Amino acid sequence: MSDLTAFRAEVRDWMARHLTGKFAELKYRGGSGEGDVLPELRKEWERELAAGRWTCPGWSQEHGGRGLSVAEQVAFQEEYSRAGGPGRMGHIGEGLMGPTLIAFGTEDQKKRFLPGILSGTEVWCQGYSEPSAGSDFGNIKTRARLDPETGDWIVSGQKVWTSLAHLSDWIFVVARCEEGSVGRNGLIFLLMPLAQPGVEIHPIKQIGGGAEFNSVFFDGARAKAEDVVGQLGDGWKIAMALLGFERGISTLGQQMSFQQELDLIVDIAKGNGSDRSPAIRQRVAYAWTGLRAMRYLAMRVLSDDQSAETRREALTYKYQWSNWHRDLGRLAMDVLKMDANVVSDDPRRERLQQMFLFARADTIYGGTNEIQLNIIAEQGLGMPREPRGKL
Amino acid sequence: MLEFTPDQQMIRKEAQRFLREQSSSEATRRVVDAAASHDAALWASISRELGWCAMAIPEEYGGLGLGATEVAILMELTGARLACVPFWSTVCLAAPLLQSAGNEAARAKYLAAIAAGEMAVTVAYADPSVVDPAATVAVKASRTAAGYRLDGRVAQVVDLEVADVVLVPAELEGGATALFALSRDAGQTVTPLKVLDGTRPIASLDLAVEVPADSRIDDGGVSADQLGQALASANLGLAAEQLGTAQGALDVTLAYIAERVQFGRTIASFQAIKHRCARLVVDIAEARSLVFGAAASLGEGGDNALEISGARVLASDLQFRAAEEAIQLHGGIGFTWEYDPHLYFKRAQASAALLGPRDAHLDGIAASVFGDGGLK
Numbered sequence: 001m002s003d004l005t006a007f008r009a010e011v012r013d014w015m016a017r018h019l020t021g022k023f024a025e026l027k028y029r030g031g032s033g034e035g036d037v038l039p040e041l042r043k044e045w046e047r048e049l050a051a052g053r054w055t056c057p058g059w060s061q062e063h064g065g066r067g068l069s070v071a072e073q074v075a076f077q078e079e080y081s082r083a084g085g086p087g088r089m090g091h092i093g094e095g096l097m098g099p100t101l102i103a104f105g106t107e108d109q110k111k112r113f114l115p116g117i118l119s120g121t122e123v124w125c126q127g128y129s130e131p132s133a134g135s136d137f138g139n140i141k142t143r144a145r146l147d148p149e150t151g152d153w154i155v156s157g158q159k160v161w162t163s164l165a166h167l168s169d170w171i172f173v174v175a176r177c178e179e180g181s182v183g184r185n186g187l188i189f190l191l192m193p194l195a196q197p198g199v200e201i202h203p204i205k206q207i208g209g210g211a212e213f214n215s216v217f218f219d220g221a222r223a224k225a226e227d228v229v230g231q232l233g234d235g236w237k238i239a240m241a242l243l244g245f246e247r248g249i250s251t252l253g254q255q256m257s258f259q260q261e262l263d264l265i266v267d268i269a270k271g272n273g274s275d276r277s278p279a280i281r282q283r284v285a286y287a288w289t290g291l292r293a294m295r296y297l298a299m300r301v302l303s304d305d306q307s308a309e310t311r312r313e314a315l316t317y318k319y320q321w322s323n324w325h326r327d328l329g330r331l332a333m334d335v336l337k338m339d340a341n342v343v344s345d346d347p348r349r350e351r352l353q354q355m356f357l358f359a360r361a362d363t364i365y366g367g368t369n370e371i372q373l374n375i376i377a378e379q380g381l382g383m384p385r386e387p388r389g390k391l
Numbered sequence: 392m393l394e395f396t397p398d399q400q401m402i403r404k405e406a407q408r409f410l411r412e413q414s415s416s417e418a419t420r421r422v423v424d425a426a427a428s429h430d431a432a433l434w435a436s437i438s439r440e441l442g443w444c445a446m447a448i449p450e451e452y453g454g455l456g457l458g459a460t461e462v463a464i465l466m467e468l469t470g471a472r473l474a475c476v477p478f479w480s481t482v483c484l485a486a487p488l489l490q491s492a493g494n495e496a497a498r499a500k501y502l503a504a505i506a507a508g509e510m511a512v513t514v515a516y517a518d519p520s521v522v523d524p525a526a527t528v529a530v531k532a533s534r535t536a537a538g539y540r541l542d543g544r545v546a547q548v549v550d551l552e553v554a555d556v557v558l559v560p561a562e563l564e565g566g567a568t569a570l571f572a573l574s575r576d577a578g579q580t581v582t583p584l585k586v587l588d589g590t591r592p593i594a595s596l597d598l599a600v601e602v603p604a605d606s607r608i609d610d611g612g613v614s615a616d617q618l619g620q621a622l623a624s625a626n627l628g629l630a631a632e633q634l635g636t637a638q639g640a641l642d643v644t645l646a647y648i649a650e651r652v653q654f655g656r657t658i659a660s661f662q663a664i665k666h667r668c669a670r671l672v673v674d675i676a677e678a679r680s681l682v683f684g685a686a687a688s689l690g691e692g693g694d695n696a697l698e699i700s701g702a703r704v705l706a707s708d709l710q711f712r713a714a715e716e717a718i719q720l721h722g723g724i725g726f727t728w729e730y731d732p733h734l735y736f737k738r739a740q741a742s743a744a745l746l747g748p749r750d751a752h753l754d755g756i757a758a759s760v761f762g763d764g765g766l767k
Contacts, residue, residue: 071392266761270761270763275761275763289681292684293678296680296681297676300392303393305393307395313676370666373670374662376673377665377672380669383645384656386662
């Protein structure tokens, strides 16, 4: 335990010395609804983190990380968020792409791609969803066709809801490589540079006015033969494994920013008299309670507990945090009262307004509420699966 | 990280197996239908043979010296089976009060008897429906030549009829609180009440008695702090029990809907029903996490008392929702005496009212979060 205390102190100290000067502007930025703010400075911050060896700290030392334990990774995430560390531009590379390459990539792929992720110089984005493959992710229509002359894969189709594609260097794409295949079969997992002919990126202006998501159009764009991860037909397996890699460690950092949002709400309530309302007080207390429960749930999920209860209840985590956060958005607006309706440059109000709006996406992306409940019922409770339609 | 130790896992598994065999719906119904005080055979096994009451009693008094997590595990499981035993009153209500406020002689005598499984004990709090049940006075104590005279009426005492000993907080002349321990033959009048929830009997206690000086068992008065410690354990145990009862209601419901066929398919295959069951799992996961998270740090100070209050809020909400859904998803038979949902539903109501309603617990949390001591 004392080791962890010393480790936390080390992180705090590093953050205090580095999240300052030109980076001070980044404090508490780039969170919910702000994925696209101050992109150049945040990319620079990624390189600053890398210089301190704080990118990918959970990766093994063999792969360039610090080999931190789960408890240390949690401590890092918490201290990072507590210090106001900005939303991470390198999150997809560090949390998803890197671990996937470490598990499934060739030596050559690891050698070519891990250093760019570690150094914070190459930003990745995720090409999963499509206009007709949202909740029904197996319904992917983007096609990859082998070019017999070069061995390249030629990709055509559209990905959508691609976070930060307009600020990224590389995208991983799940595409259909077998003509006529359906569902989980016949998919391929490709790594593609975004700066090439045949790729067009169109930002999607979202509910809060920002544009963190994009549509990415592929029209004859190329993936090199050596940039296929796994075998042909492995696309589904790798895509699913990728989603499992994170294990939710970064959610402890996310919870720290939830706590900051709640603290901000309490502070505003004390300033504008909302704290005199018994109903508001009860809602704040209920939010406090939910956040505590969420923290302990995350600690159960991250433990080695393999009991039936914990495995089943781990499936509820996404539903828990996203619905809690959505409710917090409404509470924030009710605390602000009429001020909630006026856009100002008060950063505290702006943060809560953005959170209020963007939290509506929380219960949609990464598996909607409805899909989450299906998963809990089917995988957690063993209830009958949803029948597939024929359309 | 938060997980059970191998020993805790074993306790849980063994208890689950035992209760599945010995604590059936029929056994619960026998107690409810007869308006009995408890399931005597089950209680004898739990207290004497299995030593569950010894779990959290310090080793110096013959206990196992284990902690709140082990007790919460057992509370959850007895709750799931609606076991009609004075386990919560003895282990979570009375033993922690003896431990925090009892003098050395009383601890040696009563905690040892509880640990040995020889004694059921309860507490006659003046008003068990509020967060601080000792805030109001129901019993007055005055000195006599040989000891004390106790006068007053406590309207509702949980498990009073079965209890071998009842602990009575009483107000002394001058306002301080003393604690008395009365055995069955101390001259009190116990009147069992006809209750909505027959799984947890309640009786009223009338006192107009003279008791010897050694009936007083506190160590120079009972402080708010000592009461607070005792109530934290009581609330935590109750929250664990409520969680278990919710899980029990869901289990009963899942078994039923997997068999019930309408429109040529089991009703468990309808998404409307799947989602409602899944929502209960979400709420169970939330409550379970807070109950066992708070149990792991019981007594460590900090926000622990608030977490326990929060656990009561979540568990009370959950228990009600699970019982309501049990009735609804059973359809018409969910409304009958013959099927079990009503037992869970009535228990949900009775438990939610104990030791403070949800709103009062939320007020307490808000007072701390806003740092203003509460609305005046």
